[in-house]
Amino acid sequence: MPNEMLPEVDPSVRPADLEQAGVWLAGHGLTDVRPTPLLATRLAARRRRRLAAAVLLAAFIIAVALTYISAMGEGSGSSRRWSLLVLTAVVVGLVLGQSLLDLWVRRVDRRAGAMLPRRAAHPVRLGWRTVLGWPRAAFAVTTFAGAMVLAIGVLTMQDSTARYAAVVLLIGLCGVAVVMVVQLRHVLTHPVVADDEVSLTADVIMRVEDARDVTVPTVVWSLPVTSVFSTAFGWWNVAWLVFIVLSVIALALIDARTARSGTVARHVTSAR
Numbered sequence: 001m002p003n004e005m006l007p008e009v010d011p012s013v014r015p016a017d018l019e020q021a022g023v024w025l026a027g028h029g030l031t032d033v034r035p036t037p038l039l040a041t042r043l044a045a046r047r048r049r050r051l052a053a054a055v056l057l058a059a060f061i062i063a064v065a066l067t068y069i070s071a072m073g074e075g076s077g078s079s080r081r082w083s084l085l086v087l088t089a090v091v092v093g094l095v096l097g098q099s100l101l102d103l104w105v106r107r108v109d110r111r112a113g114a115m116l117p118r119r120a121a122h123p124v125r126l127g128w129r130t131v132l133g134w135p136r137a138a139f140a141v142t143t144f145a146g147a148m149v150l151a152i153g154v155l156t157m158q159d160s161t162a163r164y165a166a167v168v169l170l171i172g173l174c175g176v177a178v179v180m181v182v183q184l185r186h187v188l189t190h191p192v193v194a195d196d197e198v199s200l201t202a203d204v205i206m207r208v209e210d211a212r213d214v215t216v217p218t219v220v221w222s223l224p225v226t227s228v229f230s231t232a233f234g235w236w237n238v239a240w241l242v243f244i245v246l247s248v249i250a251l252a253l254i255d256a257r258t259a260r261s262g263t264v265a266r267h268v269t270s271a272r
Contacts, residue, residue, distance in 0.1 A: 013037040013040050013041055013044075014040075014044075017040040017041070017043070017044045018035050018037070018040045019035075020040070020043065020044075020047075021035035021036070021039045021040040021043050022034075022035040024039075024043055025039075025202075028202075028205055028260075028261065028262035028265075029262045029266075030198070030201070030202070030262070033198050036199075038112050038116070038193070038199070039199070039202055041108065041112055042108065042109060042112060042193065042206065043206070045104070045105050045108040045109075046105060046206065046210070049101050049102075049104065049105050050213070052101055053098060053101055056094065056097050056098065056101075057094075057218075057219055060090065060091075060094045060172075060175070060219070061219065061222050061223065061226060063087065063090045064087065064090075064168060064172045064223060064226045065226035067083045067084070067086060067087040067090075067168055068083075068164075068165060068168045068226055070083050080164055084167060084168070084171065087168065087171050087172070088171060090175075091171060091172070091174065091175030091178075094175050094179060095175065095178050095179055095182060098179045098182055098183060099182055102182065102183060102186040105186075105190075106186065106190050109190060109191065109193045110191070112193055113191060113193040116193070116195045126188065126204065126207060126268065127188070128184070128188060128211075130264070130268060131187060131188060131207055131208055131211045132184070132211045132212070132215065133258060135254045135257070135258065136211075136212065136215050136254060136258070137215075139215070139247075139250055139251060139254055140180065140215040140217070143217045143220055143247050144173065144176075144177050144217070144220065146243055146247070147169075147173050147217075147220050147223075147243070148170065148173060150236070150239055150240060150243060151166045151169045151170045151173065152166070152170070154166040154236060155167070162236070168226075169223055169224065172219075172223045172226075173220065173223065176217075176219045176220060176223070180214055180215065183210075183214040184211060184214055184215075187207055187210045187211045187214065188207075188211075197269055200269050201262075201265045201266060201269050202265075204264070204265035204268050204269060205261045205262055205264075205265040208261040208264050208265060209261050212261070216251065217247065217251075220247075221244050221247070221248070224240045224244075
């Protein structure tokens, strides 16, 4: 079916964005599809959102490290409590910042959809099993659960430095978990923007890729570096290293055995 997405969706679309949209289509097996301003606009918004989110998460990791360092050494219980309150505020800011980024992408999609001459007659309703799949969902839950267990296990120790590092890590992990839930909710609930089979396939591909990106636990792997690896407990360091290595291997195996996003999208649209 020819792609008839509206060329005038956004007259300010840059030629570079159209070119990157063509590369994106070719990379997903849609070589015979012409890139359109609608697709270029949506992809550009997602690229900028990913860049902003990466900067936001990097700032969060730095904030966690500074929180840990600021109350170490001769830090009193009072200074540590204040540091944890500041870290909690940073977590709230992280969740709010990610929510605003998702809201911006939703608005871009809404403006694009409002200018379509028609919408897909029967837009697909995708659940998490289709978008994410059982293996990735189980991996995400297991990764966070494992990290939480490793952090909670240290709270029973007498060493105040180790307990403080564990609390910092737990607050950071809770923040990352909430952000992941917020992002997945956005992926699953934002409206479909499509007017034909090709644009619907592209919409599903973007949704699948967004969900898969969200569940890569990069921050979970990074957070222990800011606190755990500076403690004197070698077994904790070893446990974290083993946990990270095993989770990286598990994710690589899942990636190798999971169908590509383009394949998932074509299967979904053909089954409508």
